[in-house]
Amino acid sequence: MRFDGIRDDPGNSDAAASFDPLRPLLTRVAYRMLGSVADAEDAVQDAFLRWLATDRREVREPAAFLRRTVTRLCLDQLKSARRTRETYVGPWLPEPLLEEEADEDDVTLPLMLALERLSPLERAAFLLHDVFGVGFDEVAATIGRDAAATRQLAARARAHVREARPRYRLEREKGLEIADAFFAASRSGDMQALGALLAADVGMWSDGGGKRPAADRPILGFDTVLKLHRSLAVLFGKYGSTLVRTGTINGLPGFITREADGEVQTTALEIEDGKIVAIYVVRNPDKLQHLH
Template sequence: MDPSERRDPETAGTGRLILHEFESARGMLAGLAYRLLGSWHDAEDVLQDAYVRWSAADRTDVAEPRRYLTRVVTRLSIDVLRTRKARRESYTGEWLPEPVPSDALELEDISMALLHLMERLTPPQRAVYVLRTAFTLPYDEIAEILDRTPEDCRQLHRRALHELADDRPRFQPSAAEQRRLLLDFVAAARDGDLQRLEHLLKDSVTSWTDGGGLRRAARKPVVGREKVANFFTHIYAHADLTITPVDLATGPALKIVVRGNHHVLTVDTDGTRITTIRVLANPEKLGVLAVEREGAREGVDGGPGAVEGQA
């Protein structure tokens, strides 16, 4: 028996209950925090802070632990989004959501594309959108969580939908189709086959690269079939690549090593051609995928940013 249980069994029992109630909701809370933040690192910090607050909460005022914890995690996430906005202004290059393996976080109806798009929302808009769309909470409950009126929350949701409407992907391929498309894309670029590569790309295709200043990377999106095809043949053509398919919480991806540089590649499609490509090369965002970090601060040539400036 734990010595603390012999000294104070009632306190020990309460501690076990506190932990049990939190762990019972942890999967839901992790999904909520990741949807709100697009960062697994930030989501874990929020969960730790939420547990500290939960441990110190007055139980007499908590009728439903999951509801209470949802409110705490949402409000903490909004605080992070607000402070992160200032940090984002000094971020080097483009910012992309952090990839998380599917065995660490089980999510439905979420994609890297949607997480990326949600960056354009204000923190309250993002919170209402996630709580309403992903968790189907009624507006009166969302209002309680955000300390706003139900009508305010309806308006925030309408604005979020309007902001996302034009660019939200309309087509979601099967996991098998997406894996095939990823492999076909990399194979064409590695072979230096521009004709085959361009056939896979939509005219208006856009490529985003996130190196975070720790890798050489294109600091602006690369737009257009020809530019994108040239960009990736420059990186992959006739290179010795290590390609590992990975299942992220947001869908299939490839983990690629080229000339000592590591990155994660994801694509969006309209059902016929690739519309968006995302290259996540910032080593600080790849730790959860157990990607090696050697050379992370040396800016080794040959990585996704080898044609830096061609945006």
């Protein structure tokens, strides 16, 4: 939802001038909270409308005020989002975000999945403090808890997501090289080359959201993943799968393809010690509209 035409009103130009430099940061906060590009953009736009209605002369720190506004909007939305995800068809993955360069907050797809297991308040405390560097006093004011309780929320969250944080940074070029090799092997049916790329405990998650064919549960283990790709390679050979581009998707190397049904899909690869340990495929068209 966009209301950028509001800027045409000369009386609102100062509001836009102070808001626009903060929009990228606010969008990152909202996306990390919600896992949806469209929902994040809507939350930020709602915050802009509230900024227009605010007596801005009384706001000493616009960045803190707007970050607090966006976070509270996201907390409200997470309550309904959790109910929706309880009835979601198959594995749920966040909307894929294609990144032209490494994101400064270093939140990868596995970490975003770990955040899904937190309560909304734990998620907010962890993201604001540990990821975006906001002081506990401001975080406490944002989520409506005292500083001590906020520290406990962040500590619990930190313990839950510790294993999902990257242990070392994979060189971007090396990751994209592995992504290229995975695409070539999986589409050509070269199972020997594909097997050489996979870790023994590799897993695969496919999000079709009930809108497109996808596995309704995670595919776990080397033999099972390889067997699935052997079957998929037959379909790729018969109907085609076109590479659109490789790139970084939610902090992981991966690629976008256009499949036989004309729809795009994304594949992101979690890599450790040069081997693929997890494959994340998003096929739900509702989550891919922003990539067209």
